[in-house]
Amino acid sequence: MIAGVARHDLERVAKYAYVLNSIPQHKCKAFPTDYDSIVAQFEKMSSHPNDELLVSTDDTNILGVLAILVEPEDMYLEAIGGVFADDNYEAIAKEFYAYLRNNYRGYRFDAAYPKENEQAVDFMKSIGAELLDYDYELRLSSIAYENVADNANIIELNEEYHKSFVETHNEAHWDAYWTGERLLKALDKFDIFIAVKQAKVIGSVVTSKLTRTMEEIYFLDVVEDKRNQGYGTALINKALQHAFDNGTDELMVMVGKDNMVALHLFEKLGFRKTDTCLTYSMKLR
Known part of the structure; x- marks a missing residue:
């Protein structure tokens, strides 16, 4: 089940994302690497009128997280964080993708991942996404x-x-x-x-x-x-x-x-x- 994240649950969801984002195989581009910054990012998104902080859940456990920047005027979505999923990545990613298709049909959707996150890269390929850029990250x-x-x-x-x-x-x-x-x-x-x-x-x-x-x-x-x-x-x-x-x-x-x-x-x-x-x-x- 896909649902928005309640404010009282932000820290639990942030911890889930923090743990996975510290693993190269789960990492997302430009997503904060420290816990406090992830909490701050999620707090900002949860209070934004358009952005979506989504969780896949079985009513008890977190199964996956997806944070989406939403620009309704331009019909544009960008994955800020996720899909994060500890197990059954493909199934969870499909669930989030179905949610986006149902709620944002006609929107452009962009998502970026390091090449080590093979499960995310393979999923984007499987749904017909086009490779827009291959970049080096420098800091x-x-x-x-x-x-x-x-x-x-x-x-x-x-x-x-x-x-x-x-x-x-x-x-x-x-x-x-x-x-x-x-x-x-x-x-x-x-x-x-x-x-x-x-x-x-x-x-x-x-x-x-x-x-x-x-x-x-x-x-x-x-x-x-x-x-x-x-x-x-x-x-x-x-x-x-x-x-x-x-x-x-x-x-x-x-x-x-x-x-x-x-x-x-x-x-x-x-x-x-x-x-x-x-x-x-x-x-x-």
Whole structure:
């Protein structure tokens, strides 16, 4: 049986997810690794008007957990955590999938897992999901961070540059869910810094707080004719400074396995590969 998680049961469900997420074969992409952050994530989701924190149960025991970001206006779902299931993974995953199909028909559904989570990867393949991205996960801690760039010309996005940002972002990420327009509507979730030259945005970096102590770099762009001039390094450095100055302990970024330029850039700045990530996408029918 699939049900929403009651607030009084949040800690029990968080403990179940925490134990499984610490095992590579059960791990989910970008999901908090410490118990307190998982509790905070679940509390936030349980009070959100759209997001769903779901549990599969036999009325006594937890059989599985799935945390879903829901964007009704855009008909979009993203698995934030799960499917977590200790036993009978395929059966539990099918139960959650049936719930999503029944309640969110027509929505796009994205889910990402490290390649070690073979049961999740195999299930996404079995339901016809398309492999969208194969990425390396890289991380940098505040302890290992060294300021290596002059970012004086990098500023926080403001209304004056909204139009220019949207144009450059959408050109670079024409197939991304998070278009420039959507990012501007969700500035409570994202921090955006830009490089400007002659009143035009020539580069940007977009970050989002995953937990109280971790942020993710979602996008990094520099227009083609301004690359190899230090703007990418300066943008990343600005994002790192801002994050670490505001209590973040660690930043992570996903980089395509074939994007050698970006991999070299992040590793030069101290990021280290920590995992792989396979992102699957499908339309629920």
